[in-house]
Amino acid sequence: MRRLLALLVVLSALGFVPVASATTTVGGTVTVDDGSADGARVEVVPLTEQRQRAEDAVTTTVEGSSFSVDAPDAPAYAVRIEHGGATHYEVLQDRTQVEFELSQRLSGRVVDADGTAQSGAVVELIDENEFVVDTGRTNETGAFAFGPLESDETYELRTTVGNAEYRRTVDPSTSQNVTVTARPPTNDTSVLGVANRTPTGHVVQIVPPGNDSDAPSAIETIAFENPSDRPFLGTVTIGLPADASPYAAMVDGSQAEYRQTDAGVELNVSVPANGSAQVGVAYDLTGTQFEKEIRRNTTSLAVVLQGYDPSRVRHSENLRTGSAPIPMLTTNESLEAGETISADVAGARTDAAESTAGTNSTAGAVETSSSESGSIPAFPGVPILVGIFGTVSVGLGAYRVTRSEA
């Protein structure tokens, strides 16, 4: 029987290792005021450093008030808990334990400027990581209610009335009741400002041409923010450098229609109250010179020069070479509306082969090691062989000599 026992121990050890190694146990507690999260579905998504999904998610359920699951090793995890129709998220970096304390409730009404209840309006609750926690519709009295919610999280309420969107940041631990007043939208562009965000609210990317005889093109994106309580619904204009010809425009990540006017490119844009929108336009330049007048006050602006050497680009004095890993120029200080920025990329192209090296690695295994190009270490083959066979013959001799003595 001892042999049988030994066999069983070995087999179970072999079975245990694949489960235990290369996984991390992610666990935590979920407490709910006046209730229980027992049976709630938990999903753990392994993430990369860049917060991209690294591997397939693993799921489990809450038992009592805690859960624990083995997930593949990853630098970070997103934990997602479904409870009471809402979904709560936490991103774990450098930790594998999480506490969800679902104790707060949030209720409120959506009314228009006259105080009339807005029924049937969609209300979304967004958390700090931009995940949608819950959605609902207002009832006949314009009321909505969410909860239980996390006690240590700040949420954003988003509601749409008509075709205008309203946003409000709320902290349920301090204000359990909010009234969203849906004031009529405005088309006055003066409510909009260029967002003061990281990295910058206004980015111009100068794209090298595919063929050296052509002029470069530029892609310009501006993040507009609307700090007022009234949504913006109207047209904005993005100025173009002289003679530039636009070929595409974008609003909030999707292709948009545009009109070219004397002032530049005109786009229909909707910016939520207390929210922001990203607007972009792409255009071809006629020469290597990029020069344009800034239409709005801007805290910081960046000119991205991928494929160029920024130190060889001649530029206006209000720009300087940036310190970011990607080649770019940034502003020294805030720009006032009406100021002009310029950059001339003539003769600043970096080696074409270098910039395309990443894209034409069609040869698979061969090209992957091109990074160690030219690194062939010296190989002491002859000394190695001499060493081996020298040792063997010396050894044979030594044995013979010592034996005759013995």
Add this chain to the structure above:
Amino acid sequence: MNPGTILLALAFLSGVVSTALLTRSYLVDDDRYLSYVPKLTAGTAVLLVAALAHLTYQFVSLDYSNAYVWENTAAYLSVLYRVTGVYAANEGSVLLWASIVAVVALIAGVTRGFPTRRGKLVHALTIGVVTYFSAMLLLQSPFASVRTAFPNAPPGFTPTSGQGLNPLLVDPYMAIHPPVMFVSYALLTMPFAIGAAHFIALFRGDDGLFSTWVGSVTRWLRLGWLFLTAAVALGGLWSYTVLGWGGIWAWDPVETAILIPWLFLTATLHAVTNYRPGGRYRILAPAMTASVFALAVYTTSVVRSGVFRSIHSFADGGIGASFLVLMGVTTVLGVVLPLAYWAMTEESGDDTSGTEGTDESRLARWVTRSNLLHLAVLLFGLLTFVSLWGLSFPVLRSAMTGLEVSVESHYYNLWSLPLVLALLLLLGFYMDYDREGLRRSLAGLAVFGLATLVGAAVAPSETWRLASARPGDALIYQVIGNASALSVLPPVAYAILGTVKRTGGRIAATGSRDAKLKETGITLIHVGAALLVLSLPFMYLFAGQASVMATGVAAGAVDTSQRDVGTSSYDIRVLGYERSEFPNDPEPGTYALTSSQVLTRGQSLNTSVQTVHGTVTAIREGPRATVVQLDDSQVWVGIAGNGTVGVETGQEIVARGQVMWEFVPTADAIVLAGPETVGPADDPPDAAVPTRVIATGVSVAVYDDNGLVVSGVAGQREYPEQGGLQVRDVLIDRGPLVDTYVIAGVSDGTASMSVKRVPFMTLMRLSIVSLLVGMVLVLLFDPRHGVRTNSIAGYGESASSSQSRPEGVTEVSD
């Protein structure tokens, strides 16, 4: 039912009958009907070989009515690669395997017969394996009609061109690697049957048959090892030239899958050497003998059932399930049965090892040759486990947790190296001890063991370190990864020294020619193994490559002067550019239908796009199209557009287009072509003759400080009809110390050329030759279990004669 399927069905039937007769005869111990068995065994073998020959003939004659042929060959391939197509996928591989096992079973039956009851069981098991393979082949036949690939095609439909052979297999090494491997697997069937029969007999209260069959087992194992070593080596050399991994080994799952049986077979050979009837290894040796084949089937199943996405995934498919069943059966017979017997028999005191050296200290009692062999078996077992675990871990893990992981070469290399070095030190010590006695050999071990440790600590440069440890690595990886490759030298020298010294002494001591040859074989095997271990780490650690680009090669505007390759000491000159396409204007009959074939196939071709050829017998020009009659038949070719089409009466033409059946009242079939798809048969339009292979390359000359190293063409072959797959044409200079390996990727007139230097390839080739030659000598001339010795003594009556023969020296262990 086609001839191939009938052959398989008959083989299956005769297999089933002879297995049943042998089993009955074993169970009831009654020899009635037994006289049919030799005939049936021969019949099975002949039928399977005939099926294989039939399939090969179909491949050579391009019989596309067989779906398997259609999928795995094409007309432009030479006869060698048409034959390679036979085992390009699972069905043909299994047929090859089954045929070889059948032949092995036949030979075993003829030479030894089955006079004893237990012999019948052994034979029943081998024939059973053959029968199982035949059943697998009936379920997934290599003779399935091509209509299984074209379910809507009418009876008699045959494609005009095949899909082609997997481009990776178009290589001379791949033409011989699979047959060699299947021969070795087939040879392992016999030890498996003997081992399994031994344990079945033990369970039935018998004392087993291993002791009387040990000579037979040794011969089968040695022969299997010989072929398996050749197969591993051929596979490695194939990947060296075709895949451009820059070495022979990359721990690809399929490579690992064939290495595992090799390692375990090596362990088994040592275990069988250490076997003493009723004494040492009375359970372990038969158990390992039975397990080798189970292990080979297991690793094959893991790989062929598509668990891994590896480079060898060309052979995946539904045959996986049958392999899993076979795996289950062989595991029960080869692993579970011995383990169960071992677990059931209680420990019966010590194994009476260590009776020698009674006057010496306790250490001397422990250090015996049999204990040292025991350690060797253990170390080989551990080495097998490292690879087996690496191969199985992802499977186990995905089964248990649903998570997929891959095992890096890091794991295999760093765990295996200390075990290999320990094995070499042990080899040196064993040989030394056998010749010099304990005291002197311990001194030798101390010197070389210490040198190994010092070598591990001394790295002349960063290149010598085995691996660049990453911060998150486990401690073992940090420790072994930081060790220097210098640690490989002392064990290698010690192993060679010990082997040469001991066998030299033995050769001098014996007068028998066979014994001398056998000892030479033993020397060659062990020295070869030590040199192989020497070559591998340096091949990887000191490999390097440098790259350079050349533009404008296609336009002829290339700079042909000598230029530096990176910062290496190599220079390169681009001498020219070459581009060729295959097939180059083949015979129209190989890719196009004749007018009479069109008429025979009739309605079935309607609306399909076909290529036709024939002689123009009439031309009628219309305002919008010209129609051309072929061979004075009811087949016409319509060419859109007005004006001349460059076709004249009496000319042999080729045309490609949609076939419309009874489209116009005056013709049965009309082929709707355009000016671009019609042309003379001796210069057919590109659209009609698909290009199968586009070979592009640059002719280069590579120089180092001492002058020209190698010159020739390097480039790639692209297979546009097979998903644009590309295979490298590499240029290799096989130098005595280092190989120079040139790879060129040519696209859009730009050639990016890499020069690799791979050290010690020639040393590795020599060491493999040494292993193979050594094993041939041992196999043939071993005074006790050699093939030659036995054929002199009479093979047939060796059933009860396993006593060591008086002539010659004493065996490896006492």
